[in-house]
Amino acid sequence: MTSENMDFDVAIIGAGVVGCAIAREMRRRDLRVAVLERELDVGRGNSSRNSGVLHGGFTYKPGSLRARICIEGNHGFDAVAEELGVPFRRTGKVVVGFSEDDMRSLERFKAVGEANGARGLAIVDGARLRELDPSARGEFALHSPDSGILDPMAYTLALAKNAALNGAEFFFDREVFGAVRRGELWELFARTGAGARDAEIFRTRWVVNASGLGAAKISAMLGIPGYTIRGFKGEYFVLDKKAGAALRMPVYPAPDQKGGFATHATPTVDGNVLIGPDSYIVEDFSDFSTTSARMAGLVRDGLKMFDEVKPEHYIRNFAGIRAKRVDPATGEVLDFVCEAPEHAPGVINLVGIESPGLTGALPLARRACALLAGREDTRPNASFDPRLRGSDRIAGTRFAAADDAGRSAMIARDPDHGEIVCRCENVTKAEVLAAIRGPLGARTVDGVKTRTRATMGRCQGGYCQTRIADILARELGLEPSEVLLGKKGSNLFVGSVRP
Template structure:
């Protein structure tokens, strides 16, 4: 079956979903093709969750411009989309004279980029801000903040859907055929899509998709970073993200970052990934994180470790030199009707909406768009029991008794929240889909208590057989049959 749209976005990560939301401000029929089972399973969800300030990037680069713009608007964005956010500030620490010189260089660059409030501080001032931080001195960046990358990506996507965008999950893009009338026929695993415009926001696969759309030549280097997740008991010692002085190549080594929910992330390291699915954790990397993380965070006790994970960054490199390049956001005469984004890595989370506005502007430069009078920028998230006062909890339970039944003890997630996650606007019906919308299974026991309750709720709410329930990716079945008795499920 062939479906027709005005714009099809390839890739439903944070940037693709931001673009979809910005497009929904106009009277357009819009589709998003996402090859995974949810919108935040790869780069958009596997990162530190930092709102970057913009001091690291070359003045005048798209990375610098969009990072500063995205940072300065994010308090209003977080309120509009109802996503958790804390403007914590950040310490970039140093130990040597060489580190001090680098910090002075990046403070000057940050000021040139428009970053506000940067200052070099001594150990006494560091102790006032974050006594658990390592280092002898630091650059203090009050503009930096922390957010939940899952919640933000999901919020953008849900708001886009509420404004008329259609999402197609588990729908990989296979190729494109230009039609005689100039439209694009996109081949996918779920049929064909005809569209006047196609936006490449495919992240790790952006260079490959770019070539299929008629713009070859880009090279993506997949760079893997591994992390430790520390228990909330460690979070009491971490109020502010602590980063080491940048390396000569403008990258950071392992840092310590509190999350908006009270955990601490230690990482990432940096290594070349084998491929786009190289998410396994290695003992060598874990040992290295413990050593390097201890220099940033003085409470690296193994009793706090509850999980580890890896992410992959799609770094665009010069094919001749291997040097990391700026973001690509373009249209080309040789590929009409294509908006092309390639190499969107850090600070992509911070830059998502600024990039989205610029992507839509490229379309508006080619044709007149009619505003959507019904566009609503606001989105309301799931109300969390753990964030309520005692009085609010009593009122919530009185209005909805499901708020009185705890499904996840570690994170105090109730049945009411689980049911809201199951019936989400995107139609995601996996255990991990519930996880990233509620934090159930993210606590100390990592799902030991609540995972069976979540799967039972999925069965009951959706009328599924237990063998139909998946952890996350297509084919990641939770059960193959009955656990007891050896009979049919």
């Protein structure tokens, strides 16, 4: 079945952090905006599969797009975090060294960072390093005080919610498989529903390619062939908050000869620790599985940086795949692309966006909007509200983060806060309901997880998953076999035990 009733000014392919940021920024103008996402939620690709670091911008080639958006994103993050209520801490970061070679690397980083406009970079001695983070090893370090940590899923969701509340329309389970230029419009064909032949056509004046790992394919589909994306996979361990008590800031080892960072330890805003990622090239961009050999390597290398890499602290593992644009002949990693070439009318093309794409999502979005503004006059959207409000803000609204007086007030306001659904992370029923009922509400267990942290604690849903599945089924009117973990087809149940 094919339906064709959708006309937009801008259709963004991909609801990762960049796509969501673009949707939000596009809505500052009077444009009808759609976001097409093949998964059932925002941020299911690399936007949620990274270290959650606000990068300082001292490793990227001066003058590169990567460097510029990183510095701009870093310096501007306090403002957007405040607007959207996104948890974030400017913890600073250290890159530690042991040898003369390491020292030369760190001095090079310092020079590069300063050329890029990074602030406050300093080489510190061992004593100062231990003052900054007592758990850090190393004889000396490069300290980047502007680096920080944020919750990448919360940030992506916040941008998406803000975009949606300002009128951007999100379409999930829409995998764009074809694009045709008809006159002044693009027709995008999106697969949806159970059958592979079901398709919807989205007509739009502008297409934005923000499809991450799929960017080269989509780019070619839109008439801009020739890009090569190579997938660099990295695996992670998530450690218990008990381990997190020992780590104040991201601690990276000095880079290896090839300039890459080996396994590092990163605290999360919620108090856990990430160990990873490692890095290896993969062909299959959809395979996020972890492997025993790589996990063993993470433990071996992680222990060089952080004592608490112990089995008793293991909570979970995950993997991400960085979509690096490379020169196919030499394998050299190339800069981010954000373009609107003359020969591909109506296309804004973002290719090779990986780290620091989280830090630089908003600056990238502004550049994407500027490309459109350079081609046509648009009216401002007078009703645009850059702020999230109420429980759509995460910072300062979570039950878990409140003190007893705050918690009492929350329960008095809504007794559903008195029911603790997730025991490890102290997530209340009211928060789960808000996650489902709110803008871009959760449709799956993972959707509730990314919005509330329920199931993310040390028991991994042992206590709360049954409750969340019940609440989802009730709220959404689902049959048992329709309750999903996260992806299409990821049903939790095959039906009822007895009729």
